[in-house]
Amino acid sequence: MPTSSSFLSPDWWRQAAVYQIYPRSFADANGDGIGDLAGITSRVPYLEQLGIDAVWLSPFYPSHLTDGGYDVDDYRDVDPRIGTLGDFDEMVGALHEAQIKIIIDIVPNHCSNHHEWFTAAVAAGPGSPERERFHFREGKGLSGELPPNSWGAAFGGPAWTRVQEPDGTMGQWYFHMFSPEQPDWNWDHLDVQNDFLETLRFWSDRGADGFRVDVAHGCAKNMDPAYDVIRDIRDITPLCLDGQHPTHDRDEIHAIYRQWRTLFNQYNPPRIGVAEAWVPPHRAALYASKEELGQAFSFELLKADFNAHQFRSIIEKNVREAAGHDSSITWVFSNHDVVRHVTRYGLTAHQDSEDGQHIDVSRLLENSPYDGHGWLLRGGSNAEVDSDSGTRRARAATLLMLALPGSAYLYQGEELGLPEVGDLPDEVRQDPAFFRDRENTIGRDGCRVPLPWTATGTSFGFGDDDGELPHLPQPAWFASYAVDTQEQTIGSHLQFYRNALALRREFQAAEELTWHGSEGDVLHFSRPGNWHCLTNFGKEAVPLPAGELLIGSAGGITDELPGEASVWMKL
Template identity: 65%
Template sequence: MTESSRTAAADWWRQASVYQIYPRSFADANGDGIGDLKGITSKVGYLQELGIEAVWLSPFYPSELADGGYDVADYRDVDPKIGTLADFDEMTAALHAAGIKVIVDIVPNHTSDQHEWFREALAAPEGSDARDRYIFREGKGENGELPPNNWTSIFGGPAWERITEPDGTPGQWYFHLFAKEQPDLNWDRRDVREDFLKTLRFWSDRGVDGFRIDVAHSLTKNLDEAYDALTTILGDWSIFEDGQHPIWDRDEVHEIYAEWREVFNSYDPPRTAVAEAWVPKPHRRARYASPESLGQAFNFDLLVADFDAAEFRKIISENLEFATESGSSTTWVFSNHDVVRHATRYGLPSVHGGLNDGFSGGNNGKQWLLDGGDPAAVDIELGLRRAKAATALMLALPGSAYLYQGEELGLQEAGQIPDADRQDPAFFRNPGVDIGRDGCRVPLPWEPTGSALGFGAGTAHLPQPEWFADYAASAQEADAGSTLAFYRRALALRGELQTEEALAWQETGAADVLHFSRPGGWHVVTNFGAEPVELPAGEILLISTPLVDGKLPADSTAWLKR
């Protein structure tokens, strides 16, 4: 292999198109209602034809599903309901044979309460090393009956849970940012750090090409009692200097990732990583994307933006600038397993598609869900048109593009799930406030008929609405005008056209029309306005909505070669 080809192999992630798979809802090979690794293997041909360059697998580890698999009981095994390590190896080999890289989720902030370390902590005495791997504190009140402070967890309810000591008496309290079944680890411990280095090597040795790091900005903490009175601490950044928040984005977290980077770089090509770091300042996020740290960080700015030309241009320009400063490439994403699907968001009344938080759809999508998630309240045609336009713009940008399973089908959010069938802890811990994220995790429709619409022979673990049949992959494969055909065409062209990581804005004379060019004469025009607009001269390579009288319609994107 030449030096240039080695560099190309190492840099595959910089402009890759990555497809997120939520394994339990992708494809069910054994008919038990839960998606599995063999199901993923059975769809490798579909993924290859789609044209993506990598898959990112949400957690498939042993888990009691207190949080959709993000409560991990064993970081170096596969949940028996999803498969075996042999199934994982078979899947990885099949994906690699199809030219598709494999990225797996790592969840380092917390374990499951079923993890052997936490079971050991519950059986051990106060002050033991076993308990010190987590964050235990004495309670307040006359007999320790009150939590150490009144902090609220991300999923609602207290952030502290009291345990029963081995002798049966009420005991200490442990900290959990998320569900009570997800106790936070103490990353000051050397054995915690060493164990995760072992995990990274375990999956890298099995052929994994990269890692997505869950809640990457929360590992190191300072739970000094001086902060106990700040009851809104988890949502309040303003009173702290950069890097000094007790929970989020502390400077010392990068000491951990520097060690991880040494592990990644010990492989040829080096393993990649991308941080899920919801931090409010782009220059802070850039630290996670530096070559000395994880190398890349999720950019959620377009995901939370209005469907607005000025806002899109500002976000794109700023993030490309920060990527240049960090030496990384930026990422782009509109949908994932935590938010309302963007084809639905963009079709909600009196909204432009933006979110305002990292979970459950923000003010727009969340409110729609809280109001009953009625599909009739969504302008499906408008939502899909804007979603395709935004995605076509995003796929033309320098950097890596992250797609979420089902968006290539134009799939809408399943808003109306009976309460009895819901699984997300946010729904149970915040009744009437947070409807949860189950609506974007409903199993995919592969066929227009059958009890699970081709997902598997059994009943799907989350109910599929009847209208899901209209989005079946098999029906779209036979339709040249389908959303699936559009995604395949866009991804194929992206692979042909992507060269240098460069972009030049072109003036349009219209505030609601964006036009940029990429090296090689590739031009992209998006009409955010209400009226059709003239396109510049050139050969149309891709268009998200057919021309109207030779003009680019509202809410549409075109790619041209000039």
């Protein structure tokens, strides 16, 4: 296959379609119930046919899996349960042969409590150089029995855990923004800075084209105990505006990513980064600048209701901020941390709660950015979701998103229209957010259930029928969403995604957008090349302008745009 100019371009990422793979739930080649790198390699033809430009690979490092692989034991190896460095090299080679780039997850805010540097820190004792790589503090109280301050962790419970000292006594406390198994790094320490540069170089040399930076806003910290009485680290909404929150989006964090950019630019083409930064657009643009990572996720559309006014306001704001910093926008509706958007839009469509009040999904999501938002389903099941409306809205929103300038990030299974698995039994759940705060959340496992590749078989084609069952159970209704079923069904969700991605690649041009007389429930914008997108957020059909219909999110569209639907047209 001749190499395309877009694959070779140093700007390949600016308007790429990127497909997130959660490796433990994508494809299981050895039948042990856990997805692996060899399974990904075996599915490269599927990814190529889907029409994506890049894969984002969630953590595949050695891990004790207390947080789905985001508790990293070793940043420069592969978890033996999902492969070897040789398997990684083979996977990268297969992806590059198919002209698909690879972005890998990097987790710089915290490591695993089994990381060799953390175990050495615990063994070395108070005041040691090893402890300076983390945030160890003396406790309060008569004998240090109380944590250094009252901060709570994002996954629930306190943000401090006490260690047993080498002499057997209980001693200092260490800080963890998430679970006790995920101690936070001290990024003021040169050892930490230099070791991560070495990790970035290690994977770049093995063919990684870029890095998705987990909790990118969290590395820089001010652990001044004075913050104990004036700020709670979980109360991030009003504080991520001025760069002075103790643990979120501090101004000094940008020195870290400018250092990374210097390393990235040593490669041809330069490596890229995309920040997971839960910050407002004007702050996200700093991470996405050419001097730093290049991109930062915009989560605003993910958190929005299916509402024309909200969508337009968010799009205009993000386009404006990106243009001001010459950065590339990212758009996303689903990932490994959130309820799948087919289900989320079904919940939004379900207008009435038990007390007759509208369910304000946008507000609920905004107030709980880390817990997977799965608590919206707690105590219920998918029967509470208007699945027909959810699917219509998801397809309409996706078609709109794929027409926007910038990169589109897709999550494995959304091309199948997979709903959230909201009724997993408590005993099979794995997410620490559930175990530490089960009164409020059912966690993120419902969007991490292994994919159905075939309508039959003990694991719906995820693994070998004679092998182990998947690490999370698949519901029987997965059969109707299986890849082999949808490949044979005209107008299926999968075929819709394949068609839309093929057209997107054909029409994608300059990163510009022009609005056209949008009003009420209808949004209408165009891109260079006479490429128009119209979305009807209402429920009643509206007339379409005369022109050539390229694709619609619903079937049978002629001269009217149905409710909860989008089209692309040439006018």
